[in-house]
Amino acid sequence: MFLHNVSLICFLCSYLVALALELTQFVRRTTAARIGTLLFGVAGFVAHTTYLLGRSQLHDLPPLLSSTYDWMLVSAWLAMALYLGVQLWSPKLSLGIFAIPIVLMLIGVAPFTSRVPIPQVSQMRWWSMLHASLWSIGILGILLACLASLMYLVQHYRLKSKQVELPALHLLSLERLSRINWWLVVVSVPLQTLGMATGLWMIYLSKKGEHPVDLLSSTVVINAVMWVVMALLFGWMLGAKNPTGRLVAFRTILGCLFMVLTLLAMKIGSADIIHGFSSPQQAGGNP
Amino acid sequence: MNVRVVYCNHQSADLTVRERLAFPSSESLERAYRELRNRFPRSEHVVISTCNRVELYCAQEDPTDAPEHRDLIRFLADFHQLPMETLLSEMLEYQGPDAVRHLFEVASSIDSMVLGESQIVNQIKSAYEIALRTDANGPLTSALFQRAISVSGRVRTETKLSEGKVSIASVAVGEFGKSIFDRFDDKTVLVVGAGEMATETLVYLQGEGVREINVCNRSLERAQRIAAEFNGVAHSWDELQRCLGRADVIVSTTGAERPVITADLMKTVRRESGPRPLFMLDLGAPRDVEPAVGNIDDGIFLYDIDDLESTCERNRKKRVLEIHQARRIIEEETSKFMRDVYHKATGPIVKRLRENWEEVSRQELEILFRKLPDLGDRERQAIEKSIYRVVNKLLHPPLETLRDEARTGTPHGMISTIKRLFQLND
Numbered sequence: 001m002f003l004h005n006v007s008l009i010c011f012l013c014s015y016l017v018a019l020a021l022e023l024t025q026f027v028r029r030t031t032a033a034r035i036g037t038l039l040f041g042v043a044g045f046v047a048h049t050t051y052l053l054g055r056s057q058l059h060d061l062p063p064l065l066s067s068t069y070d071w072m073l074v075s076a077w078l079a080m081a082l083y084l085g086v087q088l089w090s091p092k093l094s095l096g097i098f099a100i101p102i103v104l105m106l107i108g109v110a111p112f113t114s115r116v117p118i119p120q121v122s123q124m125r126w127w128s129m130l131h132a133s134l135w136s137i138g139i140l141g142i143l144l145a146c147l148a149s150l151m152y153l154v155q156h157y158r159l160k161s162k163q164v165e166l167p168a169l170h171l172l173s174l175e176r177l178s179r180i181n182w183w184l185v186v187v188s189v190p191l192q193t194l195g196m197a198t199g200l201w202m203i204y205l206s207k208k209g210e211h212p213v214d215l216l217s218s219t220v221v222i223n224a225v226m227w228v229v230m231a232l233l234f235g236w237m238l239g240a241k242n243p244t245g246r247l248v249a250f251r252t253i254l255g256c257l258f259m260v261l262t263l264l265a266m267k268i269g270s271a272d273i274i275h276g277f278s279s280p281q282q283a284g285g286n287p
Numbered sequence: 288m289n290v291r292v293v294y295c296n297h298q299s300a301d302l303t304v305r306e307r308l309a310f311p312s313s314e315s316l317e318r319a320y321r322e323l324r325n326r327f328p329r330s331e332h333v334v335i336s337t338c339n340r341v342e343l344y345c346a347q348e349d350p351t352d353a354p355e356h357r358d359l360i361r362f363l364a365d366f367h368q369l370p371m372e373t374l375l376s377e378m379l380e381y382q383g384p385d386a387v388r389h390l391f392e393v394a395s396s397i398d399s400m401v402l403g404e405s406q407i408v409n410q411i412k413s414a415y416e417i418a419l420r421t422d423a424n425g426p427l428t429s430a431l432f433q434r435a436i437s438v439s440g441r442v443r444t445e446t447k448l449s450e451g452k453v454s455i456a457s458v459a460v461g462e463f464g465k466s467i468f469d470r471f472d473d474k475t476v477l478v479v480g481a482g483e484m485a486t487e488t489l490v491y492l493q494g495e496g497v498r499e500i501n502v503c504n505r506s507l508e509r510a511q512r513i514a515a516e517f518n519g520v521a522h523s524w525d526e527l528q529r530c531l532g533r534a535d536v537i538v539s540t541t542g543a544e545r546p547v548i549t550a551d552l553m554k555t556v557r558r559e560s561g562p563r564p565l566f567m568l569d570l571g572a573p574r575d576v577e578p579a580v581g582n583i584d585d586g587i588f589l590y591d592i593d594d595l596e597s598t599c600e601r602n603r604k605k606r607v608l609e610i611h612q613a614r615r616i617i618e619e620e621t622s623k624f625m626r627d628v629y630h631k632a633t634g635p636i637v638k639r640l641r642e643n644w645e646e647v648s649r650q651e652l653e654i655l656f657r658k659l660p661d662l663g664d665r666e667r668q669a670i671e672k673s674i675y676r677v678v679n680k681l682l683h684p685p686l687e688t689l690r691d692e693a694r695t696g697t698p699h700g701m702i703s704t705i706k707r708l709f710q711l712n713d
């Protein structure tokens with residue numbers, strides 16, 4: 001019963017308050033505000049978890065498989081979990097102003113995507129689970145790499161312009177940010193590749209089922225283009241001779257922006273015909 | 288005693304100004320002292336030249352011998368071949384107790400960019416020793432500088448100013464170095480120069496875990512001495528380019544009068560080493576690294592002394608109570624020093640006046656005793672005591688007034704009046 005009382009607004013508001021408290025640190029740094037940020041973050045996270053469990057029970061499917069809407073919320077949940085984990089490990093780190101907006105963006109975009117479970121899931125449950133997990137974690141990894149790159153650029157700008165570190169903007173060193181960025185891209189792109197491969201395998205399997213999928217459908221083509229861009233970034237990072245950290249950060253951000261815009265355009269432009277309907281109205285569901 | 292200081296420091300002038308006014312080597316200081324002696328033969332001088340300040344102290348017994356502010360500025364302008372008009376607006380001045388207080392603050396590192404740093408005391412000692420060696424100083428500046436060093440010791444003992452980040456290296460590495468690198472134990476450090484600043488920097492960097500240390504200096508012998516102290520490797524000056532290419536952290540602290548690491552040299556180095564992160568700390572004044580080096584590529588992070596000003600200011604605000612306590616000690620010591628100086632100035636006149644009067648009374652007593660030969664020893668002693676009491680009572684009011692006057696400054700007017708009244712010739 002309790003699970004059904006939690007709505008998206010509950011954790012969205014909690015995260016918004018956490019972000020607002022994080023921003024107050026730029027005006028005046030207080031312990032109360034820091035603790036407040038963490039408390040609202042944890043409260044939102046509990047509500048978020050409860051909501052996802054409710055969704056899972058409703059469709060009798062893991063949240064990742066339910067719909068694109070759930071994918072978004074699971075990605076936001078993972079990002080929030082990571083943020084809270086890092087914050088507990090290093091409370092002085094100013095991660096909130098970078099991580100919470102990404103969480104909010106994912107939650108904010110979710111209502112504009114389909115809530116209807118993907119039709120092929122019932123036929124290929126385990127393949128679907130693997131495919132969704134690989135893509136979701138791969139996409140989240142690139143988003144986090146983008147976040148690390150953004151932090152790198154902020155830190156790089158401060159150091160180049162010889163500015164004193166703001167207490168509210170304590171970031172990791174360039175060396176560590178660069179390393180985190182590299183590993184995130186190097187791990188995420190192969191995951192996306194595997195996601196792509198499982199997707200193609202599922203298309204092959206779908207030919208024998210009730211809902212066959214065309215290999216040249218817009219979803220497959222757009223995802224393939226996105227994957228190629230990511231693979232190029234991956235190849236460049238592994239093969240480039242003496243790239244500067246700043247250039248790596250710029251290219252990661254560009255790659256991530258391309259990925260996000262492609263995903264959004266596909267979802268909002270009704271181009272995704274495989275992973276459910278593009279909008280709740282089309283699906284006939286409640287917003 | 289008349290004491291005056293003309294100075295510029297990190298608060299009043301940019302590094303671009305300070306480096307043009309600096310006396311980077313003992314040779315240039317010796318040359319400056321010779322010139323000062325020629326221009327102002329009746330003055331004593333001490334010059335303090337560090338990366339944070341250039342200060343010229345001069346003292347004379349007689350105020351009429353004191354060079355004017357303009358004279359001292361003209362000396363600096365001529366010595367460094369700079370236009371005097373520029374310096375007039377850059378150089379500040381203190382006189383008398385204010386100058387003494389200023390020196391005490393400098394020696395106690397209250398006036399330093401890095402609050403509590405200990406290097407300034409050694410720099411003051413070194414400046415004083417060079418002045419001593421070249422006969423530029425004298426009893427007045429000796430008393431002043433010795434007191435300054437003892438005040439510095441008192442401030443360090445009675446306050447907590449020397450605790451925490453108290454070196455330029457610690458501030459630079461803490462604020463910038465640790466934002467570039469995660470750790471230092473896998474980094475190669477190159478120290479260019481082999482002075483005291485180099486040693487201090489290496490002590491800090493070794494504390495941060497640095498293991499690979501290279502020291503490059505024009506004098507290989509000095510480089511070897513420092514390298515041996517820190518388990519590093521000494522390199523001759525010819526190897527500078529190769530050392531630059533291998534380093535992750537470069538600290539330059541030479542006493543060179545012009546940059547030793549030029550943009551052209553670094554471009555060549557970076558072409559070979561690639562654009563990997565490089566933390567460069569230029570602690571020289573004049574600067575050792577051309578500012579254009581910082582713009583060669585994205586990986587070079589170059590900082591000079593002035594770039595640390597904001598961080599030091601933030602640290603200073605956190606330690607306002609300690610500064611307050613140090614200032615209280617300095618104020619007390621300044622008053623004490625000035626009192627001693629003024630009393631010293633009135634001492635000779637008091638002595639002469641007393642000797643004169645005692646001589647007069649002795650002569651009169653002799654005449655009296657010759658006229659009264661029948662007096663016994665007891666009577667003679669009683670008369671002598673009475674006479675001395677009279678002398679003391681008569682001397683008491685003028686001497687007390689003189690002492691009162693000496694509490695606020697040398698009572699030149701009163702000393703001259705007393706000399707005229709009692710005909711005390713020099």
